[in-house]
Amino acid sequence: MSESATSASSSAPGSAPVDASERVVLLDVLRGFALWGVFVSNSLVWLSGRVLLPKEQAKALAEPLLEQIISGLYVTLVTQKFISIFAFLFGLGFSIQLGRAEARGTSAVPLYRRRLGVLLCIGLAHALLVWTGDILHVYALVGLVLMAFRARSHRTVLFWALGLVTVMPFLVPAAIRYLPILMHGAEAAAAAVEARQAHIQALFADSLAALSSESFWTAQMGNARLYLSFFGREPRQLLWMSLILGRFLFGLLAGRLLLLQDVEKHRPLLRRILGWGLLLGLVINGGGYALMRLNAEGALWNPKGPWTLVLSALQEPGYIATAAAYVAGFALLFQRERWRRWMSVLSPVGRMALTNYLMQSVVSIWIYNGWGLGLIGKLPMSRALAICCAVFALQVVFSHLWLARFRFGPVEWLWRSLTYGRVQPLRRAAGEGSSPGVAAS
Helix, strand or coil, rough: CCCCCCCCCCCCCCCCCCCCCHCCCHHHHHHHHHHHHHHHHHHHHHCCCCHHHHHHHHHHCCCCHHHHHEEEEHHHHCHHHHHHHHHHHHHHHHHHHHHHHHHHHHCCCHHHHHHHHHHHHHHHHHHHHHCCCHHHHHHHHHHHHHHHHHCCCHHHHHHHHHHHHHCHHHHHHHHHHHHHHHHHHHHHHHHHHHHHHHHHHHHHHHHHHHCCCCCCCHHHHHHHHHHHHHHCCCCHHHHHHHHHHHHHHHHHHHHHCCCCCCCCCCCCHHHHEEEEEEEEHHHHHHHHHHHHHHHCCCCCCCCCCCHHHHHHHHHHHHHHHHHHHHHHHHHHHHHCCCHHHHHHHHHHHCHHHHHHHHHHHHHHHHHCCCCCCCCCCCCCCHHHHHHHHHHHHHHHHHHHHHCCCCCHHHHHHHHHHHHCCCCCCCCCCCCCCCCCEEEEC
């Protein structure tokens, strides 16, 4: 979760975080919206324990018609869309920091590296001590690669962004599937795949048992083991990090073009993105979900044929298209006064997105793990969704109350203080307003 649009970009002495008046409110609102979608995705798949369940148990929870409808809507409208928006905003924020540093005649690189270093530490602590699904440390690592593109041309950035989200989703899975066959033969490769699947199933079963334990220590040790079993050992992590970098680069390019900082100027382009993004996203992801369901039920020929690689590879452009449509739609609606008032309710949530992201994990493990309410692996998607939305609504209220008294969220304050090497003022001075900043238009 990046506060990338809010940090200062100067490493010169006396540099300090960006004042509230410099903020682009649309980015805060969009970040708050994305935080809700990320929480939904994390809750329905991982935090609730659904992904850890044996296939038959998971299938039983998903059998009712309501659950099938929610599952279809989730895959078509939510899966990977909101995390794509977050990654996009991370890259856009990096572009803003570079621009502000250039305007001040300084370099953003030293300060940005320190920011990423602190974010990496926060993310690793989150992954090992709270929840294995942390994204912060991945953002920090990929963010270091993003800096290599800071002086590249628009064309180069676009070329790499498109290549990473279209070529890598096919190349990496194809290599994982076919290289072992070429190296060891079909039978040995098939045996290795079966052994790998059995290992993952056993690991998930052990993790579910640990997280279901009434012992806090046992649950969190199980979480740490699950993280250490995958991080750096799963070949698909190369694909995941490549896709994140591609999303970062789209954000970097959008920031350079002032796509969201000057919405009125780019209104025609944003309208085209909205229309084409929705069309392509719904066709690719909706059609892909239907084919995958038919394939799972044995209604299609050759369920493990090469066509499944192509279909899977097409999903990423579908995610990007839908996410782009969401961003464009939000930007256009935000220019209307009535919509802006309603949407700005999410601004405080976006301003302290890092705090809220970590809080979601802490609250969720208490709800689901055995030492808390013990609901892990027991709820269908509909109930997990209801809990998620209730928690997020409370976060909206909390964010408004907190920022009425303080300049930053608590974790944002810690991040800034460690980055700048000095304690940042947290409490608002007497008479200081809680100005949300400037509108994106």
